[in-house]
Amino acid sequence: MANIKEREVIYGLYNDEEDLLRAVKSARQDHMEIYDVFTPFPVHGLDPAMGLEESRLHIAGFIFGTIGALTAFLGMTWVFVKDWPNIFGGKPYWSVPAFIPITFEMTVLFAAVGMTVSFYIINGQGPGVVNKTLDDRITDDKFCIAFDKADVDADRAEAFFKNTGAVEINSKTI
Amino acid sequence: MSAVVSRIREPLITGNKTYHQITEDLVSPTEKTPTKEWVIGFIIAVSVLTFGVFCIIWTIWVGIGAWHLNRTINWGWDITNFVWWIGIGHAGTLISAILLLFRQKWRTGVNRAAEAMTIFAVLCAFLFPIIHMGRVWLAFFIMPYPNTRGPLWPNFNSPLLWDVFAISTYFTVSVLFWYTGLVPDFATVRDRAKGLRRKIYNVLSFGWTGSAKHWQRWESLSLVLAGIATPLVLSVHTIVSFDFATSVIPGWHTTIFPPYFVAGAIFSGFAMVLTLMIITRKLLHLEDYITIEHIESMNKVILLTGTMVGIAYLTELFIAWYSGYVYEQFAFFNRALGPYWWSYFGMMFCNVVSPQFFWKKSWRRNITLTFFLSIVVNIGMWFERFVIIATSLARDYLPSSWSLYSPSWVEIGIYVGTFGLFFTLYLIFVRVAPVIAIAEIKHILKTGGDQYVGENAPHHHHHSESHS
Structure with a gap:
């Protein structure tokens, strides 16, 4: 659904994340452009090996949190100072210390919800989304490197997979 | 992987597992027909839930008069149960967030179930303040929104409103947090399934593919959520304690409440996690993933937080005496030796004495004792809330309005009913989702699996030599 453009990929499956890491590193050395790598769990060291930039999701989280804090604090200020000034227990209208708990909770709420929603949107995920997968065992015990045939010649990719210890080599249109 | 593993750490995954075996072990409970134990448990849970729903409807129909609260003791079992369930709901986030930040790998075996338990416990807790409002159909008045009543805003200075924000957040x-962790595991279930089941799990998995970039973002999201959930979990019970601490009732008006409530919450939450996990690991045969090491780690947390709670009790007593404030002194004298003395001593025994058994290593690793004490701890934590709430209110400033309180069958029914709700949801959860986080277990296999670390590791001796 998300992918409008279909692409022909050739992919190799590895049995172990250490084989995968070595293969990714050698692909980068040989200047073979990797389409994507799929793993059953987050493999540490894979991001630098692939040359992935650090995710900027946490910056989004910070911005959402700031919006939450401002919404809560300015909202309460407006209600109690401007819209409906009332004296509670002899405290001033603008009783800042009493606003801290709600401001904090709203900061956390906005940051968490904003970040999670952003995460699914930029991943192209959501309830009902069908993303084509290369192999059912990728979420089980296989580690996969995929090349787009438009970027990497199929024969070269096959030779690469054989040299780096891939246990299976397949092609698929996704 | 050449990760550095301390040699004093025991393996967290036993049975020489491969990645595929982990998938097999953890997904299969959702694929098999329910066992007889599950069906019986589910029928009991739903029956109890039905009775609880009946009692809630009865309360709403008849009014709060169906309970035995009175003008003096206007908070009773309802708020006791609310604080108790909220407290239990603290362990999940503690395990998944704080232990993630502290890099405690043993959290991986229990975090999924503990987070589920948290969510279900908070749902049970939610019920009580809402029913206690009396006119539940007006419960939405607590939300701040422009309205035709003035607009009439809720009081943002009130801890009761802070509670609304804290608990909903x-x-x-x-x-x-829980669902984001579940998404890759639902994809694992999906990729083993066929037909309709595959379609359902594809919806649940949000179309997860396992792409490296997605994993990177997933880890970033998990870490930030853990970072903000850590102060959040501490804030929630702090704010719950403000419900009491900001009032001017002797026995409630104390500054020790926030840390004392948080420690108590973690204490009771871990006890509930242990109660559930000991049953779950037995029935789903997860002994290789929830090992004695996990149980011992949790017992250490119980020992620590139980002792903190004990120190808080003694500090309270000391400060009541040292303050020279007669009303405070009377409140504590009355707590220990007044009409509710049995609940005070119940609390002291269950919360302060019982966890001390866990100083002994072999007792921390004894499953039967752990199971028994985990229940004792939760009884004690229920007593604690009852002691704080009911005994402080029963003897107020005006002796002519002194009163006593015991619950009506409706109040007991609602409390029992929340167990029905809790276990119904938990039993559905163990059928639908992997109870242990599959991807995270695979992630720690090479640093926690018994074929890589500990006694069974083939290179164990070789490593010791090369390091010396």
């Missing part, structure tokens, strides 16, 4: 963040 806590619930939302817990659900997001």
